[in-house]
Amino acid sequence: SLHRIKASGLKLQLCTNETQATRENFVRKLRAMGFDISVAEVTAPAPAACRLLRERGLRPHLLVHDDLVPEFAEIDKTNPNCVVLGDAAENFTYANLNEAFRVLIGMEKPVLISLGRGRYYKETDGLKLDVGAYMKALEYACDVQAEVVGKPAKSFFESALAELGVPPEQAIMIGDDIVSDVGGAQRCGMRALQVRTGKYRPSDENHPHVKPDAYVNNLAEAVDIILQQL
């Protein structure tokens, strides 16, 4: 399906909330599975956060996964004036959480940037608390609201559109998550297809707030429909 999109001349951007690896590693894994994808075709929370940090002159204290740290290599991290929180996994230690908290509470107006708001996810050895839970802990302790980079943030889809160089009405989002994918893309002015695979649940079709522009059975069918209308 990816190949057919590219062969048709359409531009493509993969939007992922992956924050346990750099885009380079993420792309390497996809290429190993046979997907023809380049780093420039991936929008991920860490690069979006880096853009935000640069724009606002913010120097982060990082509480992220070790494998994500290289994404912030070019960013000045001396004398931090904000905290960037990702799915730090084993780095979510009592000491690291207290340290991130102390950086925040020491600021006149704490700035907390979170690379997502997920509640939990499943790994081979069981369910794990996701970044959103730790975000809530720090929000409560510091009485602040985090700025969330990543789906479903409008700014995240806007930066994907900026990469593509197209306005929202000329773009279409295909995704399996009713809120993070469909809701986020629509709020940004894009049309959105929900695939009935992956995270999709039949109950999504009765979601109280979000309704995709159309449902498709899978990615191949989404591509069929899009290419037919060109």
Next chain:
Amino acid sequence: SLHRIKASGLKLQLCTNETQATRENFVRKLRAMGFDISVAEVTAPAPAACRLLRERGLRPHLLVHDDLVPEFAEIDKTNPNCVVLGDAAENFTYANLNEAFRVLIGMEKPVLISLGRGRYYKETDGLKLDVGAYMKALEYACDVQAEVVGKPAKSFFESALAELGVPPEQAIMIGDDIVSDVGGAQRCGMRALQVRTGKYRPSDENHPHVKPDAYVNNLAEAVDIILQQL
């Protein structure tokens, strides 16, 4: 001051949110400082939680400080059907938090009991996240609301009154925390004096919701006033 209260024949109950030690250890420390206090004169969150667990037939999975575990010695902890969260300090590891989360998310209706809702506190080596922050993390991940045992919960002050065997209108609370002490005691029907020591801040006198029945400069003055009115 404690001695004068006791000598007058008034009953006394110390209400603490301490959850890093058993009441036995807490009382041992106070006695070492010269205070004539017995375990029966202390109301603390863990014994209040034990009462609640027994009343509702709940078997806790504990995420608490090692030193607090003996408070739950008599409680059946097999095949847990709730999680009890205290200020676990070094026990707030990634693995322990995931484990508590898995116990909760595995229940049809997760029951989370928190021994407080504090945001943070200060120790000699710096500020630390308190139990409330971890409570918020688990609340968000499981989409539940914790039941808070400890100040300012109404049930906590009620159990102190039950220990004293007096109705709220015959009791008076003396404390330094405008919300946890004064607010909680008043919600329970007690009169409440705020001392201008400890956690007291001048801004407390403009608190939007809570107004003590009177201010006193310190505990000794509070006792003077109370004894004069006997």
